[in-house]
Amino acid sequence: MMVLVSGIAYPGELLAIMGSSGAGKTTLLNTLMFKSSPNVMVSGYTVLNGYPVSSGTLSSLSAYVQQDDxxxxxxxxxxxxxxxxxxxxxxxxxxxxxxxxxxxxxxxxxxxxxxxxxxYLGGSRVFQEVLTDPPLMFCDEPTSGLDSFMAQNVVSVLKAMANKGKTVVSTIHQPSSEVFSLFDKVLLMAEGRVAFLGSTDEACTFFQQMGAACPSNYNPADYFIQLLAVIPTREDSCKQTIELICDNFQNSEIGLKIHHDTEPRTDLQRSPYKASWWAQMRAVLWRSWMATMKEPVLIKVRILQTLLVGLLIGVIYYGQELNQDGVMNINGAIFILITNMTFQNVFAVINVFCAELPVFKREHFNGMYRTDVYFLCKTIAEIPVFIVIPVIFISISYYMIGLSPGPERFWMAVFILTLTANVATSFGYFISCVSSNVDMALTIGPPVIIPFLLFGGFLLNNSSVPIYFKWLSYLSWFKYANEALLINQWEGVDHIDCTASNTTCPKNGLVVVETLNFSFANLDMDLMSLAGLIIGFRFLAYLALLSRTYRSY
Structure with missing residues (x-):
């Protein structure tokens, strides 16, 4: 918990926020940058040049280097x-x-x-912020995990930025004496309160006046942290010391001046984005495409999976004839094609999209690009993959199974299965956007798909769907894809070989389709329904993503 925390950082200064573990350093930075957890209650304001700023305005004027890459x-x-x-x-x-x-x-x-x-070296995350040349920079433990040489190198870069008139604020944990000397001012925190804010020389003077002078030939940073730490065996006395120090600073001349200087004027508003919508679009689309194409192992595995499953289905259902057994087998093969395209693409999207969501959320909250830009670019960049995969899949199994041999029928089947794959992709985006992580998405995905699969017209006849579930069948891409592929297969089939003793054998393709309560007249409606589901699920996914990233600018 932080109480009555006030501070000020000036242009041309490098300010260090120091304190023992749990003192509130990272919490303070997150609060200043409007990145606190929803469970954290915050009161107060962030002021820039005397004007209170919103999160969007601060994002457009600053950079935030966080601990994790x-x-x-x-x-x-x-x-x-x-x-x-x-x-x-x-x-x-x-x-x-x-x-x-x-x-x-x-x-x-x-x-x-x-x-x-x-x-990428951990400290190098600082240098991507140097590239943007922000007037204000916040760094959370930029030297974490670095050796003393690299730590000094990183802080030297921050010092160089401050010397150019920038305002640089950084938390740091037990810096060496060389690194500590690079800071212009230091803000010491203890138990969520400000123990001191001023130059490093003023800090030594302040504690000397308190009767706790820093010993000669001793690193002041180490001394301050030890002095303000809570030792488990002396918890009460340590907290009393910290309270005394914090109260003295709060009532000191420096503390009162800081309180006066941080009084706000009127609000300062500014767009959080530095790049235009079109510039964001080009950049994010370029990166999304590069990221997609630079997953050679993933793409090769997906293609290999498609080849093997397509070949397996083709071998199992090889050479079906137009007789009673062939009708059942062909219908089963068609439904298997739809089912495989669904699960393969849903899981592919979940594994990739969920993994990138933390990157997106950080970059979006840093004011780099809009939610609609990211979602649109991600969709466009992956379109070629989600077209090539179903084309390869159906090309292998179609003629092996013995489906309708005409080229126009083949390309119609390719088109239908491509639409199906993209509906599954859209549904995968939706599941990813409503889930907090990959594990949750993979857990809730299959159970949600099952009802759509049951209402696909193969496992349960359309006439047998309960009236209270009828609405759900209209959202089943299995139903539309199954009907469209069956129409494509059986339309124009005037004769099916049946034995004289078998009266239940369908005599032609029309009977096959009507037995499942489908109709040849529904082909166009099926195709439009699949296209509508692609758009509908994508739109729902976008709304879900937008709700997760929404904040008031």
Missing amino acids: LFIGTLTVREHLVFQALVRMDRHIPYKQRMEMNKSLLSWRCLNVKTPQSA
Whole structure:
């Protein structure tokens, strides 16, 4: 819990927020950046040049380097920085100038442009923010996990930014004396309160006046943290000391001046996005396409899976004839094709889309791009994959099974199954957007699909659907795809071989379709229904994603 926390950071200064573990450093930064957990109650305001700012305005004027790295792992360092330059630099900066700044940064950091993001050094997340040249930067433990040399290197970069007139605020945990000397001011926190805010020299003077002078030849940072820590064996006395220090600072001349200087004026509003809608669209689409194409193992596995399953179905149902047994087998094979395309594409979307959601949410809340831009680009980038997969699948199994041999019938089957695959993809997006993580999506996905499968017309005749579930059957892509493929297969089949003693054998294709309560006249309606479900599920997925990312700007 934080109580009466006030502070001020000036342009041209590098401010360190320090304190023992649990002092409230990260909580303070998250509160300043409007990124607190919904369970955290916050009162107060963030003021910029005397004006209260909203989350959107602050996002457009600042950068926030968080502790954990989230990125698209298949992109190289260069590609990642190019994307950052496209969506985060001011929209009035020409493309050529952005790329030159990107190249300069890569050269300065000696980064291997072909190094994957997975090999990106933790401290290097700071340098992507340097590229955007923000007037205000917040860093949460930027030196975490780095050796002393790299830590000093990172803080030196922050110091260089501050020397250019930027305002840089960073939490840091037990810096070395060399790193500590780079900071202009320090904000010490303890038990959720401000124990001191001022220059490093003023800090030593303040604690000396309190009768707790820092010993000579001792790292002041280590001393301050130890002094303000709560030791389990002396918890009461430590808390009394902390309360005394915090109260003294709050009533000191520096503390009263800070309280006065942080009084707000009127609101300052600004768009959170630096890039235009079209610039965001181009950049996110480029990155989405690169990320899709740079998943060679995943794409190869999906193609191999498609080949093997298509071949397996073709072998099992090989060479069906137009007789009583063939009718049942052909209808079963058609339904298996639909079922496989559904589950394969739903799970493919869930595994990829859910994994990228944390990256999207962070970048969106940082004001990099809009929700509609991300969703639209993700959809467009993956369209080729979700067209190629069903084409390969049906091309293998169609003639092996012995379905209607005409080329126009084959291409109609390809079209129907492609629509089916994309309905499943849209449904996968919807499940992903309403789920909090991959495990939840994979858990709720199959049970939700089962009712749609049951109302597909193969396992349960359409005439037998209970009246109270009739509405659900109208949302079943299994039903529309099954009817369309059966029409494509049996229309024009005037004769089916039947034995004289078998009176239940369908005599022609019309009887086969009507037995399932389908109709040849419904083909166009089936195709339009599949197209409508693609749009409908995508729209619901977008609304679900929007609701998860909505906040007032």
